[in-house]
Amino acid sequence: MGSRWILPEPPSVEAHGLAAALEQPLWFAQVLVTRGVETPADARRYLVPSMAELHDPNLLLGMQEAVARVLQAVAKREPILIYGDYDVDGTTATVLLKTAIDRITPLDSNGRGSSLVRFHIPHRIREGYGMQTGVLGEAAAQGVRLVISVDTGIRAFAAADECKALGLDLIVTDHHLPDGIAGIPDAVAVINPNQPFCEYPFKELCGAAVAFKLAHALLHAATKPPADPAHYRTVEFTALWDKLLPSLLKLVAIATVADAVPLTGENRTIVALGLRALRDPRQGGLRALMDLAGVSVDEENGPSATEIAFRIAPRINAAGRMDVASDVVRMFLTRDPAEGRAIAEKLHQLNEDRRNVEATVLTALEEQMVALRGDEVALAAAGCLVLDGEGWHRGVIGILASRVVERMGRPALVIAHEDGQAHGSGRSVPGFHLLDAITAAHSEAQPVIFDRFGGHAHAVGFSMPSDRVSLLRERLAAYAAGRLSPEMLQQRIEIDAEIALAELTPDLLKKLRLLEPFGHGNREPLFLARACTIRDEPKILKERHLKLCLSAGDDTQVSCLCWSRAVPWPERLAELGIGQGSIVDAVFRVRENKHPQFGGAEMELCDLRLHESPDVP
Known part of the structure; x- marks a missing residue:
């Protein structure tokens, strides 16, 4: 079954008005309008996200109870266990919540700073997903009195019952959907925007973002005078928050991208600000991991969401897939650059191991897929x-x-x-x-x-x-x-705007960067170019990919790289009767080629059809 092209509507009155107000080309305004941004004020908020757009964490059901119990544990110096998960979301959530609680923990009676917080990340193979009762028993025996789950726990009914039997208080922070019949676990507090009766205005937070909300509320409550009803206006809170915010935003941005939650609303703001903070990785383990992944940053340019999704996140996830994800937590927490780099190198190697294992299993899967086809x-x-x-x-x-x-x-x-x-x-x-x-x-x-x-x-x-x-x-x-x-x-290809090949310039690349971050729910714009000529014989790479050169009537030439698709490109070209000299309509994303001699804008092809084909609108 072929793909269905969804062509853009003719530019609306709103698009024309937005283009004029922003002094941007019409295609730029069309992209904004298709994402629900129709006024200049909305566009400025979309293009320049700020912390002011984040909702009050106390709007989350259960937040006040959770904050009170954590502050009680801190005041009494009760040991706390953070129970995480083995993916990017769960490990980063563990790190940021531990960081926040450690920061509000006062010195002990001897004037020493010591953490009350320990953590447990389950082993994927030996323990499996979720909270295990055996781990809770060991924690209770070691003196733990409060357990906080992050990115897990919303269906952990047996674990909640075990906590009660052991005399442990449980706080669940999660974002997964609760059981529609059994409801939510019996706990001191459950924080989950998707739980019944929670009126929090944004439901698409990842697990680390829910933990970030708890950290935000904790830092505020720990620094606000008891009689002060003001929301986040104290000097003490501002000083602490401003110091911690960049490191927390880096973590929650990585998790938000990795967990593929929609990059809309608060998530877009979190990721945009977090990517900005990642211009300065600072922490040794993270910096080393970015270096190993080939992600370069400077004062002006942070990583893209795409680089997080395809270079950083797989290396973090590799620990939980192939070995022990607690290494990830240690990498983010260590202040020793040498230790951080050693763990980052281990994650990098585990990712190579993961690729090899994946290739082996994929071969077996391809045999089954061929049989089904x-x-x-x-x-x-x-x-x-x-x-x-x-x-x-x-x-x-x-x-x-x-x-x-x-x-x-x-x-x-x-x-x-x-x-x-x-x-x-x-x-x-x-x-x-x-x-x-x-x-x-x-x-x-x-x-x-x-x-x-x-x-x-x-x-x-x-x-x-x-x-x-x-x-x-x-x-x-x-x-x-x-x-x-x-x-x-049937694959739907939703096209944002039609442009000419001559418009693929460095200036277009700059304008596309203004629309970032891209990801699930805020996809990269797709463009349509009509009546392009295939100049040379298409080249097939590794039996599945395609490279070709397209030209337009004004002699514009653009390099085009096309990755594998459900139907391999050789079969697709034969099916359409496309080859050298064919005149085609092409749907594509714009990519930047950073080669020092041949750099510039190039096309990443999503689909193409013969221009004279009767089924092309």
Whole structure:
């Protein structure tokens, strides 16, 4: 099934007015309008984010109870356990909350500063996802009296019960969707913008951002005179907040990008300010990791969200996928540059290991995908794909589920079997709520399928007995049959504006930077160029990618690189009858080539069609 091009509407009155008010080209205003920015005032807020746009953390249900209990623990010098998760979101949340609590902890009776906070990051393979009761028992035996979960815990009912039995107070901070039937765990406080009755105005925060909100409220409460009702106006708070804010923003920005939450509203503000703070990494471990990832920054230019997503985040995630994610926390916390660099180098190597393991499993998955493509009846009946194999590494199945969705164009679960147990991860397509799908499959009849599961609309994770995978496949097929529409399976290419090749200049690159950060929910603009000529014979790279040169009637020439797609480019070109000399319409993103001799704007092709094709609007 070919992709469907969604062409932009003719420039609206709002777009023309915005272009004039901002003194920007019409395409720039069109991009803003398609993102709901229609007035000059809205545009200035969008283009120049500020801390003033962040909501009061006390609007989160449970915040006041959580702050009171943490301050009580600090005053009584009670040991605190932060229970995190093994991904970027969970590890950075652990670091920033520990940093904030340490900062408000007074000196002990001997005039010494010592941390009350310890942390636990579960081992993906040995412990699995979520809060484990055994860890809580060990913490209680060591004197811990308060447990704070970050990026986890919203479905940790057994852990909450265990905390009560052990005499531990529990604060849950999370962003995942709660159980629609069981509700939320019994705890001193639950902070989650998605929990029932929480009226917080922005629901798309990641786990580290929820922890950031708690840190914000804690720092304010710890520095505000008891009788002062003013919100964040004390000299003490301002001094402390201004000192800590850059380091906290760096962490929450990395997590927000890595967790693929929408870059709209508060998230856009957090990431924009965090990327600005990352111009000066300062902390030795982070600086070393950026160097190893090939991400260069200076006083004027921080990393892009794309660099965070594809260079920084994979190296951080590699620790949890392949080894022990607690190393990430230590890397961010250490003040020893040598130790920070040593851990960063370890993460870099783990990421190389992850790539090798991923390639091995992907080969096995490709065999299953080829078989499915060759059986259209089975593919249509499956709806949501369930691909599984024995001995696959659990740490890479989430990444590979995304690869399957990209190549097959439909929701997919990838499952690894080991000793009769199955661990799976799933990704979806727009419009198909994957958590609803596996929830229905789990509980629609006996026996129930999963031992544990959770997630959200686009991504899920679960564990189950291996002998129930066939049952899961059957139930998901039945569920998808009435809900997975042909429109969901057809790739939609939403074009923002039409431009000429001659407009691909350094000035256009500068204007695109004003619209950053880009990511999920605030995608990079897609442009359409019509009637372009393919000058040379298209070059196929590594059997899947494509390189070509396009020209326009004014002799403008632009280099174009095209990465692999669901249908490999050689097949796509043959299908369309496209080759040297063909006149095509091209949909593309704009990229900057930083080569000292051949630098400038170039195209990253998303799709192309013959210009004379009757199905091109």
